[in-house]
Amino acid sequence: MAFNDLLKQVGGVGRFQQIQVTLVILPLLLMASHNTMQNFTAAIPTHHCRPPADANLSKDGELEAWLPRDRQGLPKSCVRFTSPQEGLPFPNGTEANSTGATEPCIDGWVYDNSTFSSTIVTEWDLVCSHRALHHLAQSLYMVGVLVGAIVFGYLADRLGRRKLLILNYLQAAVSGSCTAFAPNFSVYCAFRFLTGMSMSGIALNTMTLNMEWMPIHTRALVGTLMGYVYSLGQFILAGVAYAMPHWRHLQLMVSAPFFAAFIYSWFFIESARWHSSSGRVDLTLKALQRVAWINGKQKEGAKLNMEVLRASLQKELTMGNGQASAMELLRCPALRRLFLCLSMLWFATSFAYYGLVMDLQSFGVSIYLIQVIFGAVDLPAKFVSFLVINSLGRRPAQMASLLLAGICILVNGVVPQDQSIVRTSLAVLGKGCLAASFNCIFLYTGELYPTVIRQTGLGIGSTMARVGSIVSPLVSLTADLYHSVPLFIYGIVPVIASAATALLPETLGQPLPDTVQDLENRTRGKPRRQQQEKQKQMVPLQASAQQKIGL
Numbered sequence: 001m002a003f004n005d006l007l008k009q010v011g012g013v014g015r016f017q018q019i020q021v022t023l024v025i026l027p028l029l030l031m032a033s034h035n036t037m038q039n040f041t042a043a044i045p046t047h048h049c050r051p052p053a054d055a056n057l058s059k060d061g062e063l064e065a066w067l068p069r070d071r072q073g074l075p076k077s078c079v080r081f082t083s084p085q086e087g088l089p090f091p092n093g094t095e096a097n098s099t100g101a102t103e104p105c106i107d108g109w110v111y112d113n114s115t116f117s118s119t120i121v122t123e124w125d126l127v128c129s130h131r132a133l134h135h136l137a138q139s140l141y142m143v144g145v146l147v148g149a150i151v152f153g154y155l156a157d158r159l160g161r162r163k164l165l166i167l168n169y170l171q172a173a174v175s176g177s178c179t180a181f182a183p184n185f186s187v188y189c190a191f192r193f194l195t196g197m198s199m200s201g202i203a204l205n206t207m208t209l210n211m212e213w214m215p216i217h218t219r220a221l222v223g224t225l226m227g228y229v230y231s232l233g234q235f236i237l238a239g240v241a242y243a244m245p246h247w248r249h250l251q252l253m254v255s256a257p258f259f260a261a262f263i264y265s266w267f268f269i270e271s272a273r274w275h276s277s278s279g280r281v282d283l284t285l286k287a288l289q290r291v292a293w294i295n296g297k298q299k300e301g302a303k304l305n306m307e308v309l310r311a312s313l314q315k316e317l318t319m320g321n322g323q324a325s326a327m328e329l330l331r332c333p334a335l336r337r338l339f340l341c342l343s344m345l346w347f348a349t350s351f352a353y354y355g356l357v358m359d360l361q362s363f364g365v366s367i368y369l370i371q372v373i374f375g376a377v378d379l380p381a382k383f384v385s386f387l388v389i390n391s392l393g394r395r396p397a398q399m400a401s402l403l404l405a406g407i408c409i410l411v412n413g414v415v416p417q418d419q420s421i422v423r424t425s426l427a428v429l430g431k432g433c434l435a436a437s438f439n440c441i442f443l444y445t446g447e448l449y450p451t452v453i454r455q456t457g458l459g460i461g462s463t464m465a466r467v468g469s470i471v472s473p474l475v476s477l478t479a480d481l482y483h484s485v486p487l488f489i490y491g492i493v494p495v496i497a498s499a500a501t502a503l504l505p506e507t508l509g510q511p512l513p514d515t516v517q518d519l520e521n522r523t524r525g526k527p528r529r530q531q532q533e534k535q536k537q538m539v540p541l542q543a544s545a546q547q548k549i550g551l
Contacts (some may be wrong), residue, residue: 143194153459176255
C-alpha cells in the first residue's frame with residue numbers, strides 16, 4: 001500500500017510524530033488512576049457499631065461491653081449488644097459474650113481512620129447491609145466504559161479521531177472533577193459513569209490516532225510505550241493516594257489535569273489515513289503537507305498534489321469511499337472471524353485482570369505497597385512482550401501472555417491459604433502477563449481491522465473487555481462455595497481464550513489494511529508476489545513530481 005510510503009516521504013518519525021505522540025500519550029498517566037482508584041476512594045477500613053448516644057463510655061471497658069466478638073476475638077462489624085455486657089467480653093479469645101441479645105448498628109459506625117481519613121464507604125456508610133453499593137459504584141463506572149466504547153468507537157470512524165479525543169478530554173475533566181464534589185452516593189455514581197465513558201474514548205482514540213500517523217516498523221514501539229505510560233500511572237496513583245488520604249482530594253487531583261489536555265489537544269492534526277479512507281483527498285493533502293512542514297520536509301510536501309495523491313491512493317479512494325457499517329462485522333466472513341476471536345481475547349484479558357487488581361485489600365499487607373508492586377511487574381512484563389511482538393510476532397505474544405496468566409491463576413487456586421508469599425507472587429506474575437496481553441491486544445486489534453472500520457472494531461473489542469470487567473466482581477461471590485472457586489474461574493477463561501489466537505493472521509511487518517478487500521486478500525492468502533506487483537503499479541511520488549517538471 002502507498003500510505004506508508006507517504007508517511008516516509010513527509011518525514012517518517014519526525015518532529016511532528018514525536019511531539020504529537022507524546023502529547024496524546026501523556027493523559028494515559030491518569031487513566032490507571034481512574035480505572036482502579038476505588039481501591040483507595042472506596043476502601044473499607046476496620047469498623048464497628050457506634051454505641052447508643054446515651055451510653056456512658058467513661059468507665060474502663062464500657063465500649064467493649066457493647067461489642068460482640070468473632071472467633072478471632074475481633075469486634076463484629078454489623079451488630080452490637082442491646083445492652084452492655086458485664087465482665088470480660090472475650091476471655092481466651094472465645095465468643096463468650098455472644099449469648100447476649102444483639103441488634104443492627106442503628107446509630108451508625110465508628111471507623112478506623114488511621115490509613116484513610118475519608119472514603120465513600122465511611123462518608124455514606126456503605127458497609128454491612130449496604131456493602132453491595134460499594135461494588136455497584138465500580139460496576140457503574142465499568143458500564144460507562146462499555147457504553148463509551150460503543151458510542152465513541154462508532155463516532156470516531158465517522159467524525160474523526162481528533163474531534164472525539166477533544167470531547168473525551170473535556171468530559172473526563174468535567175465529570176471527574178464534579179465527582180469530587182458529589183453531595184450523595186447517587187450523584188457520585190452518575191458522574192463516575194460519565195467519567196468511565198470518557199476514559200474509554202480516550203484509550204481508543206489515543207491508540208488509533210498514534211498508530212495511523214506512524215510508519216509500520218514503529219507501531220509496536222508506540223504500542224509498548226503507551227503500555228509503559230499506563231503502568232507508570234499505577235505508581236502515580238499509589239503516591240497521590242498516599243499523599244491524599246481523603247477521597248475527594250484524590251478524585252480532584254487525578255481529574256483536573258484533563259483540562260490541560262483539552263486545551264492543547266486542539267493543536268492535534270487529524271489522521272490523514274482517516275481522511276483518505278473517507279474519500280477526502282483535499283484534507284489528506286492538507287494534513288500531509290502540514291506534517292511535512294513541521295518535520296522540515298517542505299520540499300517533499302510541495303511535491304504532493306491532488307493528482308499525485310489520487311494516483312498513489314487509487315485503491316483506497318475507489319474501494320474505501322464511505323465507512324463500513326458495524327453490521328459488516330457479522331456479514332463479512334473475514335471480519336466475522338476477527339470479531340469473534342478478538343472478542344474472546346478482550347473479554348478474557350479484562351475479566352482476569354480486574355479479578356486480580358480490584359481486590360488489593362485481600363492481600364493482608366499495605367495497600368499502597370501492593371499497588372506499587374502490581375505497577376512494577378508491568379515494566380519487565382511489557383518489555384518481554386515488546387521483544388516477542390517485534391521478533392516472533394503479535395500472535396505468539398498474545399497466546400503466550402494469556403496462557404501463562406491463566407496457568408499462574410490456576411496454580412494459585414491450589415496453593416494453601418497460609419502460603420501468602422507464594423500466593424502473592426503468583427498473583428503478581430499473573431497480573432504482569434495480563435498487562436502484557438492488554439499491551440499486545442490493543443496493537444494487534446488495530447492492525448487486524450481495516451481503516452474503514454478500525455475504530456468501530458477497537459470500540460467493540462473494548463466493549464467486550466468492559467463486559468469482562470463488569471462480570472468479574474460477581475465471580476468473587478462464588479467464594480462462599482469454596483475459597484478457590486473464583487481463582488479457578490479467573491484462570492480457566494484466559495487459558496481457553498488463548499486458543500482463539502490460532503485462528504488469527506500474523507501482522508508483523510505487514511501494512512495496515514485500509515479496506516475490507518485488503519483484509520479478504522490477506523485472509524485468502526494471496527501470494528506476496530501479487531501484492532508486490534500491485535505496489536509496483538502505483539505511481540511513485542518523486543517520479544510523478546519529476547514528470548510534472550519535465551525531467
